[in-house]
Amino acid sequence: MKKLIVFTTSCLFLLFAVLTSCNSQTSQSETKQSVQPEQQESTTVTVYYFHGDRRCATCKAVGSVSKQTVAEAFGDNSNVIFKDLNIEEVENIELKDKFELSGSGLFVYDGENKEDLTVIAFQKAVNSPGELTEKIVNTVREML
Numbered sequence: 001m002k003k004l005i006v007f008t009t010s011c012l013f014l015l016f017a018v019l020t021s022c023n024s025q026t027s028q029s030e031t032k033q034s035v036q037p038e039q040q041e042s043t044t045v046t047v048y049y050f051h052g053d054r055r056c057a058t059c060k061a062v063g064s065v066s067k068q069t070v071a072e073a074f075g076d077n078s079n080v081i082f083k084d085l086n087i088e089e090v091e092n093i094e095l096k097d098k099f100e101l102s103g104s105g106l107f108v109y110d111g112e113n114k115e116d117l118t119v120i121a122f123q124k125a126v127n128s129p130g131e132l133t134e135k136i137v138n139t140v141r142e143m144l
Helices: 002-039 057-074 090-098 118-124 129-143
Strands: 045-051 080-086 105-109 114-116
Touching: 045 057, 045 090, 045 129, 057 080, 057 118, 057 129, 080 090, 105 118, 105 129, 118 129
Parallel strands: 045 080
Antiparallel strands: 045 105, 105 114
């Protein structure tokens, strides 16, 4: 009978030791996983506003709202850039071709994916700039 009690006690102790050691290993791996996202490289997101030499009031509003939005919402984030580019200038022809432009446009680009906001930009820039601002901010945040 004593042998059974000693055996059972030993088994319980061994079981407790195994469970405790497994639990501490899980905790260490969870700690490593939580550190990994901080070590990942940041994505650079660029908001491109393309236009020609002559711009109408709506074109100017799209540029103004976009530039102001990036400055106010992401001014402290060096991974978000605003670029105002004239597609009629020689140095911008390569980007014009890359984005397949023939006129003005507003794009959010993360190096792999691009989101064309041209239609909403021209619909909202003059009469509902807040809606355009919200769309730009949400699109940039999704890409970061």
